[in-house]
Amino acid sequence: MAAILILAALPEEADALFPGAGAREDGVFALRRLAAHGHAVAIAVCGLGKVNAGLAAGLLGDDAGLLLMSGTCGALGGTAPGAYWIAQAVQHDYGAVHPGLFRRYRAGDWPMGDAGEAHFAAMPDPGLGLPHARIASGDSFVACPDAAADLAANLGATLVDMEVGAVAQAAARLGKPWGAIKAVTDEANGKSGGDFQANLERAARLAAVQVERLIERI
Template sequence: MARILILAALPEEADALFPASGRREAGPFALRHLIVHGHDLSIATCGLGKVNAALAAGLLGAEADLLLMSGTCGALGAAPGAYWLAEALQHDYGATHPGRFRRYRAGEWPMGEPAEAHFSAMPDPGLGLPHARIASGDSFVACPDAAADLTSLGATLVDMEVGAVAQAAARLGKPWAAIKAVTDEANGDSGGDFQANLIRAARLAATEVERLVATI
């Protein structure tokens, strides 16, 4: 039996996973516990942003065999749908120099020549989803210029949590995976589009996470 921690930033994203099932537990993070396909699952609503995501991963993930994240994201030119997040980086970690911002792998010294800044997920077990690199940071991106800057990092999706979960998993020595579905295009319409598409996209990502759990 694998012990799997599934993180979701928002209640709507957490509730979309294995809906109306499990035993609820109060605490710093809303939790549901359930047994699915022979695995011991804990579904946690961690809250928005990198600090919340990393704190939940650290507090709840120490005894887990695998850290997963489900939820929603913005698109940086990517088509609508759900994605297997093969790589994650933190776009707001680095060093500010005159006229430029240099990105480094989160947690490493932001000095000298930067190497690859991303964290790699566990191997895809064959879900058939498109793969993507996601850029995470503590800001909701609703600006085409900011979105264009993130595409220069090789990212096609943007969110506020996965990069932090990936860093926490690396520090804990745990494998991680994430599946997210697009709500908006990281532009001036993103606020309204996010609200309009949240429930649909959350369930789309959750459906794929449920398929993943069944394959493990």
């Protein structure tokens, strides 16, 4: 039986996965364990932001054969609503500050010289039929059209969140494959706070259904 760790930033996102199944455990992170499709699955609420996500991946991911993330995100550049397979993740707030320029580097790389490619690549798509996306992760909730346009133009990102890039970096350090499925709640603009709250549970379940399909296929 292969072990899979699924991280979700919020309780609503975690509870949307295999609703009502499994046994809960108390600890540094709220955890629920269950068996699904021949896999031992642990679902953890990691909390918001890159530090929480990276810490949870490091503390809980050592015994897992696969790290996954499920949950919600903002859309960039007119990206349509729905659930997305995260093919690439980049941390948009990692890099080097120069006069009038913020140069982004792959998180953990030395932030000098040629920046090269900044993203982390996910595991191969198992054939869920979802559209692919590059997500930009950072320790800020993006509710600004200008900031959203910058991420789309300069990083080629179509989605934004606060955790996946850190999970991808942690998985790379641990030598583990990773994957993520995110569903859109808002458009990273002035309405994002209200839109996020209004759409959280619906989008969380939309992503969770696809993660459940993924686990059934692998």
